[in-house]
Amino acid sequence: MKVNPELIDEIKKYGAFDISACFNCGNCTAVCPLSKEDASFPRKLIRAGHVGMEEKITSAIEPWHCYYCGECSATCPREAQPGEYMMALRRYLIAKYDITGLSKLFYKTGWLQTWLTAGLFALALWIYSRYTGDFGALAAKIEMAFPVYVTIALGGYILNMYRHAIVKPLGGIKASLKPSHIIETFVHGFTQKNFNGCEETDLVRWGSHLLVMSGYTLTLVISNLHLLEPLNKHYSPFSPVSLLVWYAGFAILVGGGLMTLRRLLKSAESSKFSHPSDWLFVVMMFLIGLSTVTTLGLNVLRGPSDPLLAQVYRVNIAIETVWIILVVPFTKWIHIFFRPLAVYFQHVRKEAEAGTAFSLQLGK
């Protein structure tokens, strides 16, 4: 296997760990809840990084199983931060899967993504504020364009992850066709249930992720189907659309608020080290929740022709626009798809080992 002596310096650009201090004691593996299945995790990947085994790292799916419980970092006698190393690996892998190179640029330049997001938000708001036509109709077109953009971006990532994790190491196209594996992948995606694999379940962390996930998924449905038309209809506080929007907005506000608080307080191993993209993610989530709830609140209280509502709705759509264009496809957010995919790829690998996977050899 080809060795890249600069690999560890490259990965270091993605996180605050110091595995050069590691003396291979094995404590991290002993405490890691994931090492039940793989007796050398996470030490195996620490070693691979150390010695520059680049293909081993780029084909790894284990970092996606790790939910940063932080038990390894808390017990490491050398304070090498193996949990943060896993976090850095996830960022490194996102940069590898991203064909545009923007994730890599954003991770390495720290606050660039935040400044670009702020600039694009100001531009979008300026354009929306000067728009003199039917803004409700324009918003419908913008919201309906979101899923097309996200699907294209996501498709590129998934294909690249599949290429690195399955096609290259297994030498061809492999798949698991078992319905139970496909269902399990979706269940993981919606519930993030691996959080509960940690020795001590961190209910606040799991709960805040669940709130954000469910609230955000619902927000996607509401905006992509353009269910909320605040400038054209007057909603009662308990209409079906209002109830969906209240839940989505408040779930994001509470979940995003808890995430922000934990990062501010550094109250857990997983929130001790924050990359600027982590801050951008939680702050944007919070703003989406706040502007959505305020939009509906103004509609309910003051009606669809209220001038303040017209302004707040433009802010809401401007936030959604920059969120979809500059935040969703790059850095932090996209990882929510890789975790469930890693669960599926794990099954594919096991079936390939057992010779039961669907298989298509390339170039034969």
Ligand code: SF4
């Ligand atoms: S616990 Fe720390 S020193 Fe021991 S193997 Fe893990 S990273 Fe290395």
Ligand code: SF4
């Ligand atoms: S953070 Fe938790 S799950 Fe991840 S490697 Fe460390 S002990 Fe294992």
